[in-house]
Each structure stands twice: as structure tokens, then as C-alpha cells.
Amino acid sequence: MKMVDNCITLEQIKKSASSLRVLRPAYKEFIDFYEEFFIAQEEAKTQINLDAIAEELDNQLKLKTDNTTPLISTLDFVIFQSQAEVLFEKICKIAKEKGSPSLSSAAEKISQLFFINSSTSQSCNQIESYKRIDNIFKALLYNDHKILETTAKSLELNKDALIFLGFAAISPYIQTYSTQLSKYIKTEDSYTKGSCPICSGSPQMGYFNQNGDKYLICSFCQHRWKTSRMGCSLCGNREKGKQHYFFNEEEKEYRVDLCDNCRKYIKVIDLREITRDFYPPLEMLCTIHLNMQAAEQGYISVL
Ligand SMILES: [Zn+2]
Ligand SMILES: [Zn+2]
Structure with a gap:
């Protein structure tokens, strides 16, 4: 199967951000933060193994004999767990340094919980299960707000920030999967x-x-x-x-x-x-x- 390429370069994002800084000066701080944020996401896309996606897709679509849309359920998107975790950590670092005060403090807490103290043994097993990033990514794919809410509550995290930063970490994988899938759409x-x-x-x-x-x-x-x-x-x-x-x-x-x-x-x-x-x-x-x-x-x- 021929792979579809990602369509925007990092240089183009930088140029677009520069133009928007001039056109919409009120958003300057926002743009400064998100430019770095989006570049981290686009860079992550370049590391994705497209052959692995192709294999997954062939398997999934073989099972689907009709040509109806939507093609797949959001649960079927493939997330490369270890890569997405690296991006999650990077995105939290950017948010900690350049995000709004509330996002920054949530990002700091996530970093401490998931990346700094991740090897520290916890007395409560329940908390340990909430601390599993794969469970959070899965809940985001399922759009399971109940699990996300319980997770945020038990870890004393802002739920919206957890969703925002977590989804940002899996988004490049979802987008790349979708790009490859788009060639199958006939309707x-x-x-x-x-x-x-x-x-x-x-x-x-x-x-x-x-x-x-x-x-x-x-x-x-x-x-x-x-x-x-x-x-x-x-x-x-x-x-x-x-x-x-x-x-x-x-x-x-x-x-x-x-x-x-x-x-x-x-x-x-x-x-x-x-x-x-x-x-x-x-x-x-x-x-x-x-x-x-x-x-x-x-x-x-x-x-
Ligand atoms: Zn309408
Ligand atoms: Zn979609």
C-alpha cells in the first residue's frame, strides 16, 4: 500500500505563526506557546512507523467488507504507546513553561505523577491503576468521561487539563492513522x-x-x-x-x-x-x- 505523506512542514507552521502574530497581536502569547506545542506534535508524526500502520489497516479493513462510513470506530485508532508517552512528557514540559497558570500547574502535577515519581512505590494500588497512562489514552479514545473524571479526581488533577494534554499526546497518532485511512474512502x-x-x-x-x-x-x-x-x-x-x-x-x-x-x-x-x-x-x-x-x-x- 502506498503511504500518504503528512502535508505541512515545521517551517510552514512557523511561518503561519509569524503571520498570525502580526495579524492578531492579542493572541501573541497564545501563539508563542502553541507554536512550540504544535511543532512537538508534528515532529512526533515524523517518527511514526507508517508500515506498522499499513499492516494494522490491512487487517482491520479486511474485516470490513462493506463500503459504509464511518470507516472505523475511534476505538480502532492505533496509538504507539511508548512514543505517545514520550510526547506526553514533552507536551507537559512545554505547558509547564509556557502555558496559562492553570494549565502550567496541571502540567507540573502530571509530570510529577507520571514521569518524575513513576518508579516510586505507592501504598494504594487503586491510585497505581489510575496512574497508568495507557488507561488514560484508552479512555480518551473511548471518550469515556466517567473514567477520566474518576482518574482526575483520584489524582487530584484538573480534568480538563488532563484531557487536553492527554489528547494532545495521542493526536499525532490519530491524525496519521486517519491520513492513511483516507485513501480507502470511496464515498x-x-x-x-x-x-x-x-x-x-x-x-x-x-x-x-x-x-x-x-x-x-x-x-x-x-x-x-x-x-x-x-x-x-x-x-x-x-x-x-x-x-x-x-x-x-x-x-x-x-x-x-x-x-x-x-x-x-x-x-x-x-x-x-x-x-x-x-x-x-x-x-x-x-x-x-x-x-x-x-x-x-x-x-x-x-x-
Ligand atoms: Zn443546522
Ligand atoms: Zn474523524
């Missing part, structure tokens, strides 16, 4: 649902490409799929008068699609309006004000 052109054809995740943002085609990007695996330009990208409603959007004069490349049927919103960027490299995680971050504006108007996030 892409006619797929107009508001969920990912690979994993059924919700879209985190949309974009218009150079031809004016509209695409959505999965919040879980980052797969990009084509969707209809008409109607709501999320619920498919096409009733007249139910779809609206707003944009700000100073950032015309963005608009926020609003739907009065599902009451949800999604940010959409027009790539014909930008010259910077398009790196969705950075774009998502530097447009948080748009989420706030949509929420003020009474719409809810799709995520």
Missing part, C-alpha cells in the same frame, strides 16, 4: 453529513478551497471532507431563512455559519482570501473571539 464526493466519514467525529471548522469547494475538518482525527455549499453543514437543513452568517470587517477571510434549525455554529475560512499557510489548529486558536461572538448570539458550539 467522499457524495458525503455531505456533518460528521467525519472516517471516525464520525464532529467538525471543528470549515474552509473554502481555491476552487470555492467547501470542506469540513474533523475535531478528532483532522480528516477533511467535502460538503455541500448549500444549507447547514452540521444538520443538513436547507429551509429558507434558517441559515445565516456573520463576519468582522477586519478579518474578512472568516465567517461564522449559524443555523436556526440546530442552533449550532461553525467557523469557516476562505483560503482564497489568505496568503499564509493554512494550519487549522493555529487558525482555530486565533479566532476564539468568533466563538464568543457566536455564543453571545445564542448559538452553541458543535464540539
